[in-house]
Amino acid sequence: MTTAPPETQGYADLAVLRKTWSSKPRFLGWLSSINHQEIGRRYVITAFIFLLIGGVEALLMRLQLAKPENTFLSAGRYNQIFTLHGTTMMFLFAVPVMEGMGIYLVPLMVGTRNVAFPRLNAFGYWMYLAGGVFLYACALFNMIPDAGWFAYPPLSGPQFSTGKGVDAWAQMITFTEISAMCVAVELIVTILKMRAPGMSLNRMPMFCWSMLVQSFMIIFAMPAVMIASTVFLLNDRTIGTHFVNPAEGGDPLLYQHAFWFFGHPEVYIIFLPALGMVSSILETHTRRQIFGYPALVLSLVGNGFIAFGLWVHHMFATGLPQIGEAYFTAASMMIAITSGVQIFCWLATLWSGRLKATAAVHFVFGFLFIFVMGGMTGVMLASIPLDLQAHDTYFVVAHFHYVLIGGALFPLFGAFHYWFPKFSGRLMDERMAKLSFWILFVGFNLTFFPMHWLGMIGMTRRVYTYIPGLGWDHANLAATIGACVILIGGLIFIINALRSIGSGARAGNDPWEASTLEWEADSPPAPYNFPNLPVVTSRTPLWTPPAERPIVVGLREDRREILVTEVLDAQPHHRSVQPRPTLWPMLTALGFAIGLAGSIFYFSSYYVASVLGMIGLIGWFWPERPLEVEG
Amino acid sequence: MRPAPAASGVLGDTASESALHPGSQAQQDTTHLNVVNPYEGNAYAIAEGRRLFGWYNCAGCHANGGGGIGPPLIKKDQRDWIYGGDPVNIFDTIVKGRPNGMPTWGGKIPEYQVWQIVTFVRSLNQLEPRAATPARTDSLEQKTSTIRPDKDAAAHPGAVQQ
């Protein structure tokens, strides 16, 4: 490290840097933006809109189930709405919002200027948006899927699900999985190849570890749902293949294996970023380095591997051989160990830290309470005899809402309050945030705790109504009231967020005195993130005095240069030049969207998709007018 | 869609689009039959028609459209319909029956179900929109047209195909 006097240190010329890294102006600039902050923010906002849509669908279901033999929704309409609710929440909200947070925060936390493949990032978002718009556009034409969010054949097959509803569902998955894989590839390459110099793997923040493991899980899980939804279901429905046709040697269980091999890693794909968020929030608000960093990292990686080994616990009731199912009981129990280690490490952090009870910490405690209960019912469901009684009942509905809302939504809300100053430069109102937390917490438990009892006394899942006299009436009414309380809590959260954007208290770069690099950039961060890329000397960079932390100089400002570093110890290896903003990724996504949307009607539309996509890709990769890097 | 139930929900039932209200309404005057097929191009009606085609044992004489005792229902040329291929002709054939063995189903099969069977029979001949016609069924019938005679075997029959 050379200690050069300040004036010759080549401090970045901020004006040139800002012009190089900012998007083009006005609407075309907005469409052609490839800046990770803008695309990350778009992911999160679009996902929250789908959360609202999914929430409204949940309310409609609860109103229909408020009393026995209710006629608020007809049978067909209820089945469509619970399918849309499940699909929207799982595919259009949960995975994209975690990716959006990852795209926004990972480049800032690892100390670089953008994700590895910025144009691919833009393409990923447009495919996700096209998927969501495609599903709800089909819904407007009454092509609404009504076979459930995992659409088991033969019910979802060509003979028993008529019309194009289930096709629209299957093709929507193609959109969202392409977008998820784009994000996964970018994040893996960003985390492994573009970390700030000195940030060796054991100095990486926990959130980046969780995004890395999540991305690897996406890489191996999404092809399974691509096969289940497109190769098996869509081909069976449109061109008459026999993958899941019981009469022709096909096997409905083949679809279930393929889907749940993706299905269970999917819920851990949603859950792992939440673990990273909780670690970040706790590290900052307990004023101490997280306890058991290696244990947390190993349990994340362990969680990633074991998640692929326990999908058959969704299929215990299908009569598979006993010994096979017993293995999956053991695997399902094992994954509780990795979550257990995480929770013990957090408890140790809480015990030995000095906690500041901000709204984010409230949500973390809400997460601890709800997720641990969800984990307990999860261990119960891992045992075959108990699962044979509880499978496809409201006990399971209660379990997965506890682990999904408790395990992912509460940490997400906590992270939203924690990183809101970084997104918008203003603090959210603490009093209103804590109020929304308590209402959400009480509403959640009022809605979903009675469902444990409902499942025990025999109420099965996905029923649009039930006959009186089975003892189910009061619990269902309580659940409906609870759902309304959640609605109120959600509205308060939205009001708080919208109000704070405009008139929240101003937050400087680092309102929480946190330890990770994103708090060194200003709020909201400049298009180039850091004037000079930081050099990392410890696991908690911002808690080491600035004098001990060098900065990187020598990157050219007149072109989008990033630093490519070694995988293990992040020593700088070479500089790389990133492409400029362009419309082509959006046009490519548009071409694929047109072709894929048509393909549920005519198979030849796949060729339209291929040709339009190819044209878009050629434009995307064509060398730009003035080459960035001369030969 | 099936006939509308009396009390349909606030947002309506997917089954409520049909204009027919048999049963719960006053008895229909059967002299001038309703000649418009209410289920034209309706995916649900085609699926119901296939189910009823099996349940009412139409396959007993017509096989799965290939013909047996009764004439084939999948016509190679649309001019082959003996009594006409329009929905109203097929409806008439089913309701009134035809000489040489086609029974009269008029009093037996409810009218809306006859229209569903008519729509299904037409879908066998690709007369219904492709988007409404399912690509295959969960039944044993293997599309014989998909298995072409093996050219090599024809060339040198008896040789064990390697």
Place this chain on the structure above:
Amino acid sequence: MSERRTLDVSGLPPYDISSHSPLFWGQALMCVIEGSLFCMLIATYFYLRLSVDVWPGPGIHLPNLTYSSWALVPLIASCGGAYLADEAAKKNDRAGMLLGSGLNLGLAAIFLVLRAIEWNTFTFTWASDTYGSIVWAILFLHSYDIIADLLVTAVLMVIVASGRYGPRQLLGVHVDSVLWYFLVGIWILLYGVLYWAPRLIGGPR
């Protein structure tokens, strides 16, 4: 800004055509995705094989070995072309790249022609039964990947031929060969599964 020590990186090269570059890692991950897709299709093939007694169903003959075995030769040879283009890209040797990519395209075209002839001899379609469905699914997806990669190679050749290209396009040629090695490798695995497994396991059909 308080005076801080600096790490000068201006000396580092602005690009690097090697396995250290991010684009290489992106392509490697693409191969991992395609690989996991094909491995699951192979698992599906054997799952379906085990659930029926007679495989393939009556009236259907296994695709014969002649065309597919002969087709392997041009495919593996095309890897040579890809290797030539790759080495030329590292040395920014325009003629070498054009020769290598051209060789790659030509030999791959021969492979595709042989495959098209072979498809003509099939006596079953994807709608015949599960055997036809899974075999056609594997063949279609693999052919789709090969044609897509050949188009990318062709576009890169046009760019290189036009002379207006920089190191980013050289990196493109280098990285494109990675995907080609993968596609050839995965086909050798699929060839074993589709053509030899039924003969070894199920007895001659």
Place this chain on the structure above:
Amino acid sequence: MNQSMWHASGSNAAHIRELAIVFGLLLGVIFLIVIGLALLSLRRRHRGIGQEPLEGSHHPSTTTEAKLRRAVSIATGITVLILLGLTILSVSVGKTVSASVAPAGSLAIDITGTQWWWKVHYASDDPSRILETANEIHIPVGRPIAIRGNSEDVIHSFWVPSLQGKRDLIPGRPTLEWLQADHPGEYRGQCAEFCGIQHAHMAFWVIAEPTDQFNSWMDHQLQPAAEPADDEAIHGQEIFLKSACILCHAIRGTIAAAQVGPDLTHFGSRKTIAAGTLANTKGNLAGWIADPQNIKPGTHMATVALQPAEMQPLIDYLESLK
């Protein structure tokens, strides 16, 4: 509460209930400990262990770390042991509860799920003892019953919570489950795998009765339908045999023999109609025959156009089929 896993009255369900209680208590205690520790840490937050000045090093002293490291590793060890114990316990109970082969001397019943009702077929070696009925299963108390499950269309799931766990009915893949009722009584079951528009109204009743009562029921069910006595019922039988009913339903002893709909030979003796949706009364039966779509929208029961005058005799005839 006759459809409840908590009020178990079958041997298998009782085993599972005990297992659930063990799991629930043990895991509940663990839950309380973890949440208690989390809340306790709130109280200690101003002092923390050893109260090191965190603002400087952001790292507690090594003694605190060592203490915490020991605590976490012990907790993890205990977690592993508990989970191992629960796995062994659950696999052992699993073996006794759902053996892959039904115990000896069990009564074999073939249950076939079809869209939105249940075909019940009492299998037996003696062809004269084979019985075909629907939606209501009588079983002798204390004797194991082998349920051989299959499906005609989509995946359903046969589940009587008071007697046994559920078993999916998958087309093309017969499954086996066995259950046993220890006390006489009526137990309601419901389809547990989403099977279409009327999945909610696809219920059935299992009526456990002492062996002799079961045998007399069986003998009565095996008899063909009794000839209608009064002329109202005779007129009803004519209407039944003339209208669309015989296209789907069978009544042994008459010419109606279609296997498509439920067997109505002893319809009058059944508790409910339309797969457990309505009680079997004349009023409900009239409403069901007049407009089945109003009661089960989407059901495959046809809407048969009957003259108002024909309705009453038909209902008298059907209710007379005890």
